[in-house]
Amino acid sequence: MSILNLHNYLNTYLVLAALLFAMGVYGMVSRRTLVGMLISAELILAAASINFMAFNRFTAPDPTVGQIFALFIMAIAAAEAAIGLSITIAVYRNYKSVDIEDIVDLKG
Amino acid sequence: MGAYFSEIFLGLYSLAVGLSITFKEFFKPVVTVPYPFKTLKMCDRYRGHIELIENENGEPKCVACMMCQRGCPSGCISITTKTETYEVEVKGEMKTKKKKILTGYDLNFTTCSLCGQCIENCKFGAIEFSKEYNLASTRKEDFHFNLLNRLKERNS
Amino acid sequence: MNTTDQISSGILGILTTDGLGGFADEAAGIIFLMMLATTLIGGIIAFNARQLIHAVQGLAVCFIGVAAIYYYLNSPFLAMMQMLIYVGAVCITISFAILLAAPEEDKKQGPPSVLSGPFGIITAGMIAFAMVSLALKTEFTIMPKVNMGDMKLIGSKLLTTYSMVFELVSIVLLIAIIGSLVIGRKGRSK
Amino acid sequence: MSGPVIDIQPGETFTLNVGPQHPATHGVLRVKMEMDGEYIIKAETVLGYIHRMHELMGENRAYPQVLPNLSRLDYLGAMGYTHGHVLAIERAAGIEVPERAEYIRAIMVELNRVASHLFWFGAFVMDLGGFTPLMYAIQDREHILDMLEAVTGSRLTYCYFRFGGLYNDVDDDFVDAARAFIPRMRKSLKKYAALVTGNIIFRKRLEDIGPLSAEMCRKYGATGPVARGSGIDFDVRKNEPYSVYPEFDFDVPVYHQCDSMARYKVRMDEMEQSLRIIEQGLDKLPDGPIMPKKKPKLIKPPKGDYYQAVETARGSFGIRLVSDGTKNAYRFKLRSPTYSNMHLFDEACEGMMIMDALAMMGSLDLVIPEIDR
């Protein structure tokens, strides 16, 4: 297994996706702002769709299902970004901050 | 709905009119003068900085009456004179007369506002506007003209 | 022309493999490695950068890499969609959010969250390790190349077999548009 | 079509310094704007970057020596300002002006007004992002400047009028050139109307933008095209006739829309009216001397307080002259029209988008040396 031949192996993609996923998870827990969490969520989604694509390319009998799933994820991501943006703005308008720790209206 | 479309069409039409005008201008000859290669002739009344006028003898006509210096609003003319005594024959008698001689006529062009008050004040027609407009320099001192020297240079 | 063959390897299809032998493969491999690195570096910037705008930039870089990865996975269509949607739209939207709300991560006072320190790294590392080892341990039955990356096929499948997905996407997007309008509009209702 | 109404969140604004070096301010003018995004919450104009204290110069110098200063006030319409000056001194000192000189003055002032409006037109369209009209306007303006240069000897700061008359007479060449210029200019005006006035982008940018109500104009003392664009029929040439203006048949264009477009149209129409005056002036131009026969050698207006207003390209320019009977003025106050017109801007631009505000600023026809004096 030559290093230049990596792109022909499923495991490469799976490892990459795992790493991206881990990065996303770490970002998710460590970021303190809504926007930062949004960014991390995008990373997780990217990891997921890489997985879909990779399995589709290497194992699936149906040539399109992975791509369709990836497309679906893209649409979700776009919708998520739009909603995330508007929520961020709305939160910012009300709290003058997007730090999740400042948004504490429900604290007893 | 009608207004919506008519606005679009009228707008497009107005844009087309504008485009046609600039397109016509595109083929018209240029109107500018390529300056360093071609220059325009200054008109007769062009008001440059001032120059002294010479008389028949090649001397400046100026009699150093100081009217120009006094009339200048920005005080950019400075004249230096010396008094010279000379003898003239008047009705057979020799009389000593005093005469002011112009020894220096300096124009500080950096403060000159080209208003022409000096020339209007001059009763003797001793100064005129030059036609020079190519005055550019990076140093202030280049605009302190010694008009007497300039007159000599012109003559030589 | 057989488009699949034409684009099967090489980022942006600069090099064609069609019966070329070694060199093209090697080049494709090198470029793949570069793109892999791009993705990972982008990802690292994205979760690690102190300033959020840098994080978005890293995210964009990461997505460009991911687009290239899609290319290697025989789906140029998805690669382009990735660029168009993620880089061109999502990243810009997030940048906008940063611009409008101006969140400053490092300005915050108080102790950082427990999860953001080594604990978080360990957790994430464990997840990564688990997933990687799982991926490497598992035996997948590798099928011959089936993903043809044919757009027409995707289109027809999307509207026939997977029409449910299509409808769902459209509904999700519609709801997202309406929702974001409603939420964003609120502040201006005065 | 103006921007939507916004609600201001305290603390979300930022300060934008438009100027002192900014392409839209046509010189060294600074406007401190408090902005919410693209919207202006509050604007404060800061003047004085090229203040030269012309009024003090007017007090320190003999009357003829102040003459060149007046053309430095407004480098685009210098004739009008010198006209005001000589008229004020003539009124104070009681100097009679020969008729020919008066006619030539009127022709010169009107030519200069056309030149000034032409340059304003070009610069205004350039403010809005269209470059080419400026070049066309400059071409037409060059003809005027050539004519004026042939007569006065300079192109911008003509020190041409004298107390009682003129510096030198016009010749037939000038009359011919001016006659030939008028139809050419009319043709150009048609071209401008087609190229700019009718243009939908231009109209959308100006219509209903920058409203200045008549009452606001009155409170701020706006004059000239700014006031006439707000429906105020005020032109010193008609309202308080001076020189030979009562002899001419011309209209004062007034528009009631109060927006930038109205001000634009007023100026475009004014050019046409100026051409009419020039035409009539050339027809009526009498023969005779250009300086009065008896003119006091030293101008010493009798003690008193004099005011003279003239209509320059930018509005009503006034000179208040307090004389104590010496050869220097005791007080030499210059009332510059743009000073009052510019003052409107602070209040008018509140709540506007910055593009519209700068378009409106362009429509006020600012010449900064004239504001700062």
Place this chain on the structure above:
Amino acid sequence: MTNENVKQALQDLFPAPEPIAEEPVVEAADKNGEEKKTAKKKEEPRENGLVERDHAKHGYDIDVQLDPGELLAAVMIIDKAGFFLESITGVDWIKEDQLEVVYDFSRYDFDTYRIVIRTRTPRSKPKVPTISKIYSGANWHERETHDFFGIKFDGHPHLIPLLLPEDADFHPLLKDFKP
């Protein structure tokens, strides 16, 4: 006639039926100042009152001099009559140790009528009420006058140097100003 009304209203500001001078510059003279022999007219400060002037000669019609205290009332009359503010300026009468503030008002319509309002204030403590509440355009004019003469306008919202530098503490148009 608006103009007549305005004139009457302004006239009413002054207590007694002062003689309206039909010819310009005829004032009561109490000779206590120094007198120049060459000057044809009297050197005395004018008394408060309303003087009609010849428009052709002076360029304005009514010349009102009043105390700073009456200024606002007069300006309100003028504002109500629809006049616009042309300019505000000062004159330094150093010999009389007074500063004069001159307000020019004019009309937009064809009934040309220019009103000049003057008010005098001592040179040592020059203070005049602001009219920027009535005429918003007076804001800059007053600031400029403050720049040049150092006249304080009472109640002015933003009396900082306008044309002069922000830190200027000199007043160039005062006759004793030495640059």
Place this chain on the structure above:
Amino acid sequence: MDLTILNAVVAVVIAIAFAAANAAYLVLAERRGAGRIQRRPGPNVNLFGILQPPLDGIKLMTKQLVIPGGADKALFLVAPILAMAPAITSFVTIPFSDTIVAHSMNIGVLMIFAFASLGSFAILLAGWGSRNKYSVMASVRAVSQHIAYEIPMLITVTTIVMMTGTMNLKELALSQSGGILHWHIIPSLSSPLMPVSFLIFFICSLAETNRAPFDLAEAESELVAGFHTEYGSMGFGLFFMGEYAHIVIGASLITILFLGGWGCPLGLYPGVWWFLLKVYLLIFSFIWIRWTFPRTTVYGLLNLSWKILIPISLFNLLLTAGLLKVF
């Protein structure tokens, strides 16, 4: 090395060189054109100013790149490259004629749009990175403008893709071979609104390339120089070249989508010269428009897109879809 790879590499290099040379010399063309429209000669010193672009380049390169104190260094430096590189890269897929194409992709159109979307990202980063209020305002404007105009553009492209059934630029051009009557700009039975589509696409490409009258992102009379206010030296040069590269791409795309690519109007002698002729005519009209019209306003621009262009292009899409089913 294999000959085919060599060919591909050469083709790519030629495409990139073409883009770069065009970007450089279009500056000259623009200045000359502007000069002619304004009745002045423009840069004309050494043989019609032929040395002007290289000299300008040398001047820009020898200048110091000043990074403002408060600027975000990384973004500030990355942005110009991000503006230039994608524009030139997308040249790879543009077919100049039947045979001259660096790499014919079956999703060429999509690729050009994908790379063009990086352009707005570059402007956003440039404005943000400069930390200049004018620049930030300009970049916000630019991005909203890009978003607004990408939609009608893509809808119009979708209409054409629907008609031809391909996203390959080469096939798109080939589908119009055989004279002017086959071009997409001419209304056909299935798409009677094609000239309108062409107009919409043209306007959108003006807006996408930040050209006047939509040059709000660098509106020099209000925002000084917009997003590149703080850029000097080659940073500015890259933005400048990127803009012109975008123009060439826009013109090429219009040519391929609507004007029959390399086809002759009469159906004879198709070839690369026809393609270049059409592209340069379009570029001339870009220049011509720029020097004729004033700038629009922000809301005027958005109104134009959301209230006029998008509804009309959507209507066109639906109409074409319906008619395609009928005929």
